[in-house]
Amino acid sequence: MRKKIYIAGPMSGIPEFNKPAFISKASELEQEGYIVLNPAILPNGMTWEEYMYICIPMVSVADEIYMLKGWEESKGASIEHREALSMGKSVIYEC
Incomplete structure (x- = not known):
C-alpha cells in the first residue's frame, strides 16, 4: 500500500503563496510513489482559519x-507539525 504524505510549509506573505515549491515537491514525492496531500491545490479566497479546518484533517489521514x-x-x-508529532507521524524535513 502506498504511503500518504502531507506537505507543510510557509505560504502566507510569500509570492504566489509559495505554490511553486509545493507543486514541485509534490511531483517529486509522487515520483517516489507517495499519495500526496498538497494544500497548495486548495482554491484561493478562503480565510486562514478555513484553510486550517481543511488542512488539519489532511494531516490526520497522512502517514507522514x-x-x-x-x-x-x-x-x-508549525501547527501542522505539532499535530503530526502528537499523532505519532514521521516527519521529513527539507534540507
Missing part, C-alpha cells in the same frame, strides 16, 4: 508529513 524550508516561520505549518 514533509516540512518545506521555512516552515518554522509559518504559524500554520
Whole structure:
C-alpha cells in the first residue's frame, strides 16, 4: 500500500503563496510513489482559519508529513507539525 504524505510549509506573505515549491515537491514525492496531500491545490479566497479546518484533517489521514524550508516561520505549518508529532507521524524535513 502506498504511503500518504502531507506537505507543510510557509505560504502566507510569500509570492504566489509559495505554490511553486509545493507543486514541485509534490511531483517529486509522487515520483517516489507517495499519495500526496498538497494544500497548495486548495482554491484561493478562503480565510486562514478555513484553510486550517481543511488542512488539519489532511494531516490526520497522512502517514507522514514533509516540512518545506521555512516552515518554522509559518504559524500554520508549525501547527501542522505539532499535530503530526502528537499523532505519532514521521516527519521529513527539507534540507
